[in-house]
Amino acid sequence: MEENRIDLKSLKEGTDLVLLLSKLGFEPIKRSGGELFYLSMLRDNDTSPSFCVNEKLGIWYDHGLAKGGTVVDFALAYWPGLDFRQAMEKLISHAGGSGLGPLAARPRQAELPMRHPSYLIRETRPIGTKAAISDFLSGRGILKVAPPYLREVYYSVKKEGEKRMELFAAGWQNGLGGWEVRSKNFKGCLGKKSMSFISGSGSSLAVFEGMMDFLSWKLDYPQATSSALILNSVAFLKPAILMAGDYHSVELYFDHDLSGRKASGEFLKSHSGAVDRSEIYRGYNDYNEMTQHSISPGKQSITQKENLPFKSKTR
Known part of the structure; x- marks a missing residue:
C-alpha cells in the first residue's frame, strides 16, 4: 500500500550516519583526511580502526570486508537477520524517523544540541x-x-x-x-566525543576516566612522567585497551562504581602489565572526590554513605 511505503531517498538524505552510529553505541577512534575511523561493528576481530565514514558524503566503507555504501546498506549489514523492510524499519526507529511513509530530512540542530550549528x-x-x-x-x-x-x-x-x-x-x-x-x-x-591523550613516557601509561581525576593525580605526583590517557567516557574502554597495548606498564585509576570496576577488570584481563591503583582513593567514588574531601573535610563521600571501607591518605 502507498501509505506503507518507505521513502528510501528521504531516509538516505535525512539520516546522519555518524549520529546513528553514536546512538548504537559506536564512537570514532580518530579522524583523518575528512573521514572518521571506527573499530568495525560489523566484525568481531577488528583490532585497529578500519571502518571509515565520510561524514560529508554520508557513506561508509569497511576495509576488512571490502564493502561499503549508504546508511541503507549499513542497516542491511548491521542487522543481517532481518529482511529488507524490517531492517529499514529498524533504521528508522533508531534514526528517530516516523516509520512508514515519506521521511523528511531533520535539521542537524534538532538532532543533538551540542553539535554544529547549535x-x-x-x-x-x-x-x-x-x-x-x-x-x-x-x-x-x-x-x-x-x-x-x-x-x-x-x-x-x-x-x-x-x-x-x-x-x-x-x-x-x-x-x-x-x-x-x-x-x-x-x-x-x-563536537565529537573521544579520548584525550597526554604524551609522556613511552613505556608507562596512566589511565583515567576523567580529566579531574588525572589532575588530582598530577597534584599528588607532580614528578610522574607516565603518558596519560583520559577516556572521557567508559564507552571508549575497548580502544583504550588497544592503545595501552603499546605500553609495558599500565596504571588504572577508575571509579569505585560498577562501570569503573568492570572497566578495571577488563583492562587487567587484557594487559599483563596493568595494575589497579584505585586503592589510593579507597573510601571515595573517584580520585577527585578524595581531593575535594582534602580541602573540605566535612564533605561526606558517596562510598562513605554506603558504609564502604574508608582509608585516609596523608599528603
Missing part, C-alpha cells in the same frame, strides 16, 4: 582570567595544576526555538578536536 566556540583563554572558572576548579581542588592542561572556553548554544545563550566553562580538547567542558552546573562535549 554551538559556536567564541574563543579560548588561559586559566585564570575568569574568576568563576577559577573558583570552580578551586572547589575541585585542582586549580594549582590545571593551567597546562585546561583552557577557559567561551561558547554559545542555541537550542531549537530558543535564544542563543552565551556560556563559559573549563575545557580540554579530545583526540578528535572536540572540547570537553565542565562548569559548576554543566558537563558536556562540544
Whole structure:
C-alpha cells in the first residue's frame, strides 16, 4: 500500500550516519583526511580502526570486508537477520524517523544540541582570567595544576526555538578536536566525543576516566612522567585497551562504581602489565572526590554513605 511505503531517498538524505552510529553505541577512534575511523561493528576481530565514514558524503566503507555504501546498506549489514523492510524499519526507529511513509530530512540542530550549528566556540583563554572558572576548579581542588592542561572556553548554544545563550566553562580538547567542558552546573562535549591523550613516557601509561581525576593525580605526583590517557567516557574502554597495548606498564585509576570496576577488570584481563591503583582513593567514588574531601573535610563521600571501607591518605 502507498501509505506503507518507505521513502528510501528521504531516509538516505535525512539520516546522519555518524549520529546513528553514536546512538548504537559506536564512537570514532580518530579522524583523518575528512573521514572518521571506527573499530568495525560489523566484525568481531577488528583490532585497529578500519571502518571509515565520510561524514560529508554520508557513506561508509569497511576495509576488512571490502564493502561499503549508504546508511541503507549499513542497516542491511548491521542487522543481517532481518529482511529488507524490517531492517529499514529498524533504521528508522533508531534514526528517530516516523516509520512508514515519506521521511523528511531533520535539521542537524534538532538532532543533538551540542553539535554544529547549535554551538559556536567564541574563543579560548588561559586559566585564570575568569574568576568563576577559577573558583570552580578551586572547589575541585585542582586549580594549582590545571593551567597546562585546561583552557577557559567561551561558547554559545542555541537550542531549537530558543535564544542563543552565551556560556563559559573549563575545557580540554579530545583526540578528535572536540572540547570537553565542565562548569559548576554543566558537563558536556562540544563536537565529537573521544579520548584525550597526554604524551609522556613511552613505556608507562596512566589511565583515567576523567580529566579531574588525572589532575588530582598530577597534584599528588607532580614528578610522574607516565603518558596519560583520559577516556572521557567508559564507552571508549575497548580502544583504550588497544592503545595501552603499546605500553609495558599500565596504571588504572577508575571509579569505585560498577562501570569503573568492570572497566578495571577488563583492562587487567587484557594487559599483563596493568595494575589497579584505585586503592589510593579507597573510601571515595573517584580520585577527585578524595581531593575535594582534602580541602573540605566535612564533605561526606558517596562510598562513605554506603558504609564502604574508608582509608585516609596523608599528603
